[in-house]
Amino acid sequence: MESAGEQAPGVVLHDYLSKLQQYSGRDTILYATNWMTDEPHTPNEALITNGDLYGFMRMMRDLKTKKLDLILHSPGGSAESAESIVTYLHAKYDDIRVIIPYAAMSAASMLACASNSLVMGKHSSIGPADPQFIFPTKIGMQIMSAQLLIDELQEVQVVSEKHPGRLGAWLPLLGQYPPGLVQKCISSQKLAEVLVQKWLEDHMFAGESDAAEKSKKISGMLASPGKYYSHGRYISREECRGIGLKITDLEADQEFQDLTLSVSHAADILSQFTPINKIIANHLGNSVISKPST
Structure with a gap:
């Protein structure tokens, strides 16, 4: 049997997504963009666009519960596209928990504000x-x-x-x-x-x-x-609380934190081995991947 370090990065990612879902009992979807690197991205490759709705629709197939955990890591994008995703997700789920392992900026922070509850770590941020x-x-x-x-x-x-x-x-x-x-x-x-x-x-x-x-x-x-004076400012968890948002600490549940960060780290590793701009994946092992245009 292969160890986690010897398995293909995509297999490791879906394994951790599955483990997180088994622990939480909630449908689990990752939406992550490879944007905290020096690699150049065109706007459509890095940002929330209309095409992402199709990705979410594919990820919703065969998901059974009425509760969703959405792990979100994105620089933002189109507010109109974010609105279409929010409308679709809330039509499917009674309760949506958005988890920010690192950062959700701009239109992604808007998407985070559409959650029923928001989970952030000490290192997590949203943006203006x-x-x-x-x-x-x-x-x-x-x-x-x-x-x-x-x-x-x-x-x-x-x-x-x-x-x-x-x-x-x-x-x-x-x-x-x-x-x-x-x-x-x-x-x-x-x-x-x-x-x-x-x-x-x-x-x-x-x-x-x-x-x-x-x-x-x-x-x-x-x-x-x-x-905030700059669109690129990072608004910390405590600042989010200060302006009135309801935040649950990621560190409040050690196992949940470990599994969530393992999903995020696995996505980072996958992007290092495979040219990826964006990935939408669920706990059933399905994914939609956007690669750089040639």
Whole structure:
């Protein structure tokens, strides 16, 4: 018989997923992206996209319980795609527990806020949910916060109204932005806030008398760049508690922690031996893997 170290990395991963499911008694799915490396990724390869819903649908085949553990490790992506995943999962499950072994950022942090309960370790983080825009400029592709774009373009408007002669200095900048950008930024900002507020109210704080108030407060902080100043900031477990999220400590159950981190480590090892951008896998041994485009 092969030892765990001699087995193929994918076999080891599914073995730990199976053991975790046997321990918890809940359906178990891993959604992990190979993004904490120096390897380059195109946006579609690294981020949450519409195609991920298909992956989740494949992983749901033959799963039997009404409770799900979702192990989540992702830099984020499309809020609309995250919404489709959340809608689908909650249509299938009465209780969803999201486990963050390392980090769930941006739209992945929004997805985490759609859980009934959130499990984090001392080392775990989520990130701000303020929308980002990627657009071409004369110096290459640029990523900028929707709110910062709104603020900059509103500043241009104020300057043009008060000092029309200065508008010419802004024209090279304005020429890089497509028409309707401000309204698109405003809509995206509002969407992120509304989705997080709704998911928290419907799931994490369901049935609580102050659910609406708490959900609105938390969603406003996560969707605003003014709270954390950078979209890439890591929000720790204690900070998550501080803003009002309900968190269960991963360390509270040693065996559960060991099995969860073993799943995460096995996924990391698999990505080292196989070119993987993203993997969605369940405890039955099924998986959907996204590989780098050639």
